[in-house]
Amino acid sequence: MDLPTRMRLEVCASGEIEIAQIEHLNREVAKNQIDNEWWDEQLDTLSPLDDEPDSHWKWREIISYYQNDPKWVARCVRTGDGAIQGALLLRKMVKSVLEPGKKAVFIDRVATAPWNRDKLAKTPHFRGVGAGFALYSIVLSYSQGFGGRVNLQAVANEDFHAKQGFEPTAIQQDGEIVWEIRADVAQRKLIERGIIDA
Amino acid sequence: MPNQHMQHGDPTPVIGGGVMAAELLDDAGDDLVSAVAAFPNDPLARRAYELLTLNAGQLSLKFRNSDLANMDDATKRLLIQDLCDSLEIKPLLTDTL
Numbered sequence: 001m002d003l004p005t006r007m008r009l010e011v012c013a014s015g016e017i018e019i020a021q022i023e024h025l026n027r028e029v030a031k032n033q034i035d036n037e038w039w040d041e042q043l044d045t046l047s048p049l050d051d052e053p054d055s056h057w058k059w060r061e062i063i064s065y066y067q068n069d070p071k072w073v074a075r076c077v078r079t080g081d082g083a084i085q086g087a088l089l090l091r092k093m094v095k096s097v098l099e100p101g102k103k104a105v106f107i108d109r110v111a112t113a114p115w116n117r118d119k120l121a122k123t124p125h126f127r128g129v130g131a132g133f134a135l136y137s138i139v140l141s142y143s144q145g146f147g148g149r150v151n152l153q154a155v156a157n158e159d160f161h162a163k164q165g166f167e168p169t170a171i172q173q174d175g176e177i178v179w180e181i182r183a184d185v186a187q188r189k190l191i192e193r194g195i196i197d198a
Numbered sequence: 199m200p201n202q203h204m205q206h207g208d209p210t211p212v213i214g215g216g217v218m219a220a221e222l223l224d225d226a227g228d229d230l231v232s233a234v235a236a237f238p239n240d241p242l243a244r245r246a247y248e249l250l251t252l253n254a255g256q257l258s259l260k261f262r263n264s265d266l267a268n269m270d271d272a273t274k275r276l277l278i279q280d281l282c283d284s285l286e287i288k289p290l291l292t293d294t295l
Contacts, residue, residue, distance in 0.1 A: 112208040139295070
């Protein structure tokens with residue numbers, strides 16, 4: 001079963017849809033197209049780039065650490081102009097919190113390129129990377145036999161995660177709540193999006 | 199006419215990045231290391247192996263790596279179909295999210 005290779009992103013300037021490619025994220029792409037390009041000081045921003053919670057992340061180092069460990073999956077999404085619009089790192093198997101005894105996929109981190117960020121970029125380019133990678137994680141979980149269960153530790157924006165179908169659990173780590181999407185909710189989402197049959 | 203889309207970027211640009219809660223860890227996944235190493239050039243065998251390994255607690259089927267390595271592709275596909283039926287995994291209808 002092949003996982004999805006394309007993601008619909010909305011072009012902010014026009015509202016049109018661009019089909020971007022979902023690709024394996026390796027350390028070369030992480031270094032050259034994320035670490036070296038995302039934090040360009042020439043970017044016209046509403047606030048300092050250093051204020052972003054991930055401005056210190058070194059994707060090359062992160063990917064180097066996990067690249068050869070099959071428990072982890074790293075992906076990026078690339079638009080037609082060659083730019084990397086977002087990146088994802090997830091762990092393929094963890095415990096479900098909401099459905100004890102079941103398994104889930106854990107989203108370790110997702111980041112969208114600074115020029116796409118609603119409250120940072122003056123003229124954002126694309127939207128949909130975060131939701132797209134959440135859906136990708138659900139599809140991976142489903143295709144592994146985990147029913148679509150996915151959990152994550154939210155940095156902020158509870159409304160966004162609730163809208164995606166996640167609900168808060170009783171577990172916290174460093175003050176961040178673990179959120180999870182149940183299998184039935186995840187599968188309804190896959191059906192609504194035409195990814196699986198009802 | 200002003201463009202109504204112009205002000206909207208990605209509303210949640212960053213998720214995660216912290217230390218994973220220990221309660222989530224499932225050590226059973228360590229078997230995956232040998233799965234990918236065992237079938238680097240055989241995606242059908244790797245798919246079957248991953249389904250078997252990731253869902254070992256739910257499946258009663260016993261197997262050895264050599265069993266998978268010796269199967270022809272048609273038999274591997276049948277095995278994968280049986281595993282998907284057992285785990286209630288339907289085929290994906292699209293490759294575009």
